[in-house]
Amino acid sequence: MHYGTIKPYDIANGTGVRVSLFVSGCRHHCKGCFNSETWNFDYGQPFTEATHRSIIEFMKPSYIEGFSLLGGEPFEPENQQVLAGLLKDIRKTYPDKTIWCYTGYLYDVDLIPGGKVYTPFTEEMLSCIDVLVDGEFVEALKDISLAFRGSSNQRILHLQEIRKQA
Secondary structure (H helix, E strand, C coil): CEEEEEEEEECCCCCCEEEEEEECCCCCCCCCCCCHHHHCCCCCEECCHHHHHHHHHHCCCCCEEEEEEECCCCCCHHHHHHHHHHHHHHHHHCCCCEEEEEECCCCCCCCCCCCCCCCCCHHHHHHHCCEEEECCCCHHHECCCCCCCCECCCEEEEHHHHHHHC
8 A cells, every 4th residue: 555645743634633544546527626636546655664653653652642544545455455464454553543444445335344345344444434535535525614525515424423323
């Protein structure tokens, strides 16, 4: 897996100050995408064990509220195994910090057993995520007044609450 960038201090992609990882690889190719260079799976740098350790270290300060995972597309099958391990480690190391993830795939369609990108690692990833912002960016539905999403079709899903209701 490759990644485009790591932001040690991000206030745009979730609540509070967060560490954000922008992974590479995306098949959505949304018109008007703000990060189209990350569509290429080989864009940026290889994600290594040192990268993993750096993210864990960046999250250490008490003012860091959590971690945000963006892309590219975190739920592309090629990215899931590495990201499942990272999310599991973040959850174990910082159980009180929140994990947000942005995906163009739909939680209740593509990320379920039999769904378009469901893999043996999907549930592991989802079990670590507190807030999932799902749905492709749709330029015709772009709304800059929306918090934490780019277009009105995208949903902000609080996964722990959804699991309690299931």
